Amino acid sequence: MKKLILVLASAIITLCPSLSFADAVPGYAWLYDQCQYGPADWSHVTRIENGISLKKAVKIANADDSITYFVYVKGFQLVLQAADGTNRVFNQGDTIFFADQNNDSFWMGSAQDLADTYVKQ
Numbered sequence: 001m002k003k004l005i006l007v008l009a010s011a012i013i014t015l016c017p018s019l020s021f022a023d024a025v026p027g028y029a030w031l032y033d034q035c036q037y038g039p040a041d042w043s044h045v046t047r048i049e050n051g052i053s054l055k056k057a058v059k060i061a062n063a064d065d066s067i068t069y070f071v072y073v074k075g076f077q078l079v080l081q082a083a084d085g086t087n088r089v090f091n092q093g094d095t096i097f098f099a100d101q102n103n104d105s106f107w108m109g110s111a112q113d114l115a116d117t118y119v120k121q
Contacts (some may be wrong), residue, residue: 038080
């Protein structure tokens with residue numbers, strides 16, 4: 001049985017090399033390779049931190065009850081075009097915190113190997 005588990009784990013890592021199970025955070029739904037869509041409503045952003053660790057991002061979110069979800073940039077650089085045509089540029093470790101109790105602005109888009117979203121449960 002242990003061999004089977006090791007083989008399956010190895011296959012998953014081989015097929016999904018960027019997948020890190022360490023990125024799963026207790027108390028949060030992990031939306032792997034997804035982030036706030038560029039043209040979406042960003043008016044619920046309450047805080048942006050630059051170059052922090054995921055651990056620090058979780059600590060910030062846990063300390064602020066108004067934060068409902070955050071986007072953590074894991075790739076080199078994430079560029080999102082806003083509805084007005086301007087670009088939002090985020091670098092590795094940048095974290096965008098949202099306080100959106102009604103999920104009015106919650107609009108996810110693909111961010112393969114660039115960002116993950118963590119939603120408080």
